[in-house]
Amino acid sequence: VLTQSPGTLSLSPGERATLSCRASQTVSSNYFAWYQQKRGQAPRLLIYGASNRASGIPDRFSGSGSSTDCTLTITRLEPEDFAVYYCQQYTSSTGYIFGQGTKLEIK
Amino acid sequence: QVQLQESGPGQVKPSQTLSLTCSVSGGAISSGSYYWSWLRQHPGKGLQWLGYIDYSGRTNYNPSLQSRLTLSVDTSRNQFFLKLTSMTAADTAVYYCARVGALALDFWGQGALVTVSP
8 A cells, every 4th residue: 555645735836845655565666656647637757766757857856765655856846736646656466556646736 | 759549438338348459659569678557547536557468468467356357469550458347337437558667657648538337
């Protein structure tokens, strides 16, 4: 199980966002990823291997992680960053599992 | 740039089998470098991984759906497929296909809404 916190985060453009994800199963941090999903769109990969930005992702997005926890940080929020964010973990026994999502909304 | 596109019926009846196709462009499934995955998202809910397949047909399924799910691949057409049997209203969702690279899903289709109703 992956548990994301907070469920909803209300911030203003220009502020810093910190999203957390905790796993119930210990795995290599290489197996963590983060996705952004806007309404009516498919998810977009932001971060893989806990800390690697996917191609074309701005450097205001960064990730860090350990064997059970990972964090997505967005510095200097832009209007287009307000969306739902999902963390993902891969294990050989469960495959790909996702957190329940964090909704980042404009304050 | 890799692109994926889901196709299939927008509606199926209860107890029927859902068949979806994912067409890949901009990269060959036969390259063998990636896995090819299916996921779904129930209305207003989070993401659920269904399974993945590689170019040779080797599969890995979500244990909760394993008894009802079959994935297959046709490298000559650069397509992979999903079959989900015994559909119920609980299977109503947007179904996505995606490429697995670096242990993450790096390219996604736009999604196909499938509704189960009589």
